[in-house]
Amino acid sequence: MAVEKTLSAKNINEALELKAKYNPIIFAGGTDLMVEHLRGSNLIAKFDRPVLFINYLDELKDIKEDENNIIIGALTTFDEIIKSPLTPQVLKESASGIAGPPIRNIATIGGNICNASPSADSLPSLYAMDSVLRLKNKDSQRDIKIKDFITGVGKTIIKDDEILTHIIIPKKDYKYSFYKKIGTRKANALSKLAICALALKENDKYRFKISFCTLGTTITRDEAIEEKFMASNINEWKNNINLIQEAYSNIMKPRDSARSTALYRKKCALNLIKYFIEDICTK
Numbered sequence: 465m466a467v468e469k470t471l472s473a474k475n476i477n478e479a480l481e482l483k484a485k486y487n488p489i490i491f492a493g494g495t496d497l498m499v500e501h502l503r504g505s506n507l508i509a510k511f512d513r514p515v516l517f518i519n520y521l522d523e524l525k526d527i528k529e530d531e532n533n534i535i536i537g538a539l540t541t542f543d544e545i546i547k548s549p550l551t552p553q554v555l556k557e558s559a560s561g562i563a564g565p566p567i568r569n570i571a572t573i574g575g576n577i578c579n580a581s582p583s584a585d586s587l588p589s590l591y592a593m594d595s596v597l598r599l600k601n602k603d604s605q606r607d608i609k610i611k612d613f614i615t616g617v618g619k620t621i622i623k624d625d626e627i628l629t630h631i632i633i634p635k636k637d638y639k640y641s642f643y644k645k646i647g648t649r650k651a652n653a654l655s656k657l658a659i660c661a662l663a664l665k666e667n668d669k670y671r672f673k674i675s676f677c678t679l680g681t682t683i684t685r686d687e688a689i690e691e692k693f694m695a696s697n698i699n700e701w702k703n704n705i706n707l708i709q710e711a712y713s714n715i716m717k718p719r720d721s722a723r724s725t726a727l728y729r730k731k732c733a734l735n736l737i738k739y740f741i742e743d744i745c746t747k
Contacts, residue, residue, distance in 0.1 A: 469514040480602040484625040488516035538574025557643040588660035656724040
């Protein structure tokens with residue numbers, strides 16, 4: 465049965481009170497929700513719970529930094545993310561591949577995360593950068609690693625009384641960054657596959673961080689593989705390309721879909737790993 469009740473909040477504290485009282489559907493940009501709940505052409509979308517509009521909460525729209533982190537409000541649009549000088553380059557690149565300008569002007573990074581789609585364009589970059597999500601309820605807040613937040617297709621650990629307020633990205637001195645989306649178009653198309661690959665130096669060792677979308681029910685990243693192939697010289701990666709590809713091949717679990725076959729996704733992913741390693745070794 466459809467529910468007609470709509471709610472709006474003037475500030476985050478009011479929004480959290482309403483969230484705790486009604487357990488409403490959070491509506492920010494609405495670019496995914498409207499598609500999900502549409503009933504057909506020229507028909508009004510119907511929701512099975514009250515809808516809480518939070519798109520006017522200015523305190524969740526900023527991008528700022530402190531000594532150790534870039535902090536992005538959950539209501540920041542992808543257009544704002546692309547334009548901000550504080551945004552890491554790989555996140556700018558992934559945001560640029562999302563839909564077209566009209567959607568990027570309204571779609572929010574928080575909505576893209578909470579939608580928990582395995583093909584979400586922003587997620588590979590956020591996973592590779594070890595992003596942390598700040599969740600608040602009316603009494604407290606908690607910080608959760610993004611890798612622990614999404615548990616499956618459309619599934620997260622957010623509680624009924626919580627709202628995602630900020631995305632926290634640790635500052636790192638990445639020596640190299642690489643983002644690539646495979647789709648029918650650069651933007652305005654769902655990803656067949658997307659990769660974010662980063663390289664940095666930690667404690668006199670080089671480490672890569674690689675994450676993919678569409679190779680499983682959540683984003684694919686394996687820190688054990690990254691640790692196994694830490695190297696004192698990046699040319700060691702080039703000498704071990706086949707072993708690195710084999711390690712990732714073992715954890716990739718793509719599925720056939722209307723957009724692509726599992727075999728195509730896997731072959732592309734393994735080729736992109738090779739491209740990333742060969743390219744970084746020429747820098």
